[in-house]
Amino acid sequence: MSWTRFKEYYYANPDLGLGLDISRIPFPADFLAKMEDPIQKAFAAMDALEQGAIANPDENRMVGHYWLRNADLAPTHELRDEICNTLAAIKAFSRQIHSGEIKSASGQVFTELLVIGIGGSALGPQLVNHALGQPGKDKMGVSFFDNTDPDGMDYVLAGLAGKLPQTLAIVVSKSGGTVETRNGMLEAAAAFKAAGIDHTKQFVAVTGAGSKLDLIAQGENWLARFPMWDWVGGRTSELCAVGLLPAALQGLDIDAMLEGAATMDTVTRAKTTRENPAALLALMWHFATDGRGNKDMVVLPYKDRLLLFSRYLQQLVMESLGKELDLDGKVVNQGIAVYGNKGSTDQHAYVQQLREGVSNFFVTFIEVLKDRQGASMAVETGVSSGDYLQGFYLGTRDALSEKDRTSITITISEVSPRSLGMLIALYERVVGLYASLININAYHQPGVEAGKKAATGVIELQRKLLAALQESKGNPQTAETFATKVNGDAELSFKILEHLAANGTVKKESRNPWHESVYSSLS
Secondary structure (H helix, E strand, O other): OOHHHHHHHEEEEOOOOEEEEOOOOOOOOOHHHHOHHHHHHHHHHHHHHHOOOEEEOOOOEEOOHHHHHOHHHOOOHHHHHHHHHHHHHHHHHHHHHHHOOOOOOOOOOOOEEEEEOOOHHHHHHHHHHHHHOOOOOOOOEEEEEOOOOHHHHHHHHHHOOOOHHHEEEEEEEOOOOOHHHHHHHHHHHHHHHHOOOOHHHOEEEEEOOOOHHHHHHHHOOOOEEEEOOOOOOHHHOOOOHHHHHHHHHHOOOHHHHHHHHHHHHHHOOOOOHHHOHHHHHHHHHHHHOOOOOOOEEEEEEOOHHHOOHHHHHHHHHHHHHOOOEOOOOOEOOOOOOEEEOOOOHHHHOOHHHHHHOOOOEEEEEEEEOOOOOOOOOOOEOOEOHHHHHHHHHHHHHHHHHHOOOOEEEEEEOOOOHHHHHHHHHHHHHHHHHHHHHOOOOOOOOHHHHHHHHHHHHHHHHHHHHHHHHHHOOOOOEEHHHHHHHOOOOHHHHHHHHHHHHHOOOEEEEOOOOHHHOEEEEOO
16 A cells, blocks of 8 residues: 555545545446446435435335435425424423423423333434443433343343333334334333333324334333334434433433535535545445445454444444345345454454455455544553544554455544534435445335334244143143144244243253253143
């Protein structure tokens, strides 16, 4: 990698406080020119998307997360007003919570926030909380239920012990039927009830109009309801009520986040490829993976506050790009696998393999120039901890380059609400452009829906097994026998019965060999 190549391909935007180095992706000199026609078609597709084209034909809906940070771009006055009115409502509600105008069921000021969601309904708020929060200084502390793991929920509730009277809970689900979120809502409501608290006076819904959750919130007269529109996908929902409400309640500057995203949107609408960082990134992904996802993307932010950014990108990229069929119905099995942790932790984890193992990846480094608020102490003469962090980033990058391991670097001035909004908007645009380059629909997720359907089938099999156990009371039988009785899969039946036995729902008598073990009803 030469200084000449770096000068040729380094993108610098001082107004954004953003740098992008693509010089360590070894594309040939004519690559950008050869890809000019495809990227211009991708620009055109993105323009149509922002103007309200039906981008998700499976669900016959628009995709308009770009309107969230510039409502004037929305295709109708009604949508524009909904966006503006919701933002105003978020700010007003947050002010009322912070001032104590709205109090808890026992008349206390809210000091804690419990966000109940999964996937994009949790990952975005978690990223923002971790990246921008100031423990001890934030207006509210934030906790999350982001799974249907009972022990995980108990862990979170233990951290809120004695604080539930001052805890506001936000339940986030577009459809209102997401089982993991429904379960978290029920578990939280039970915890509030056990503490003698009327949860309805401390619960808030973020959901689609008329959804199951919306009907519950209306029927129980919850404290507040905020909309989640069908034209905003979960993985691109951080800058609607899903993410803005928790951030505002935490006391973060949501206007700066929106301004950062809007500014990045403006820059990434540029039709001159070399002046568009999203286009450059999309083209680098295409070159690095042969447009087929042949290599994984390793995301290494050299900043603790961006630890969760790789998880956030994992959903955004993999759910958007991981598709079996292209737009013409052809089987293509597309996608880019994403994983990562943080620097310099990774130098003690998997950089050894990155440098000397299988070369099946490209790296995205994220460099943050500002070390901390205020001055840093010297750990050696003239050297701070932050200097060492940069040294480890630059050293790791060069060590990988020595072994022909390719990388991209994104540099931002600091981690702030504005810069985080910029990063979110940048990658949303990259995913959209790359999807156009490889001719797939980035805005549906049939595989996720298939998984949900399969899970529902497992629960139905469990109900049948419990009924069969009850009918066979006093006559213990093997998992295989019970599976035959209910016309179910033997392996699934075994796994279900093992889980039920471990949790005291059924009785197990272990035998040798293991598959001769028998199960019976407890009652």
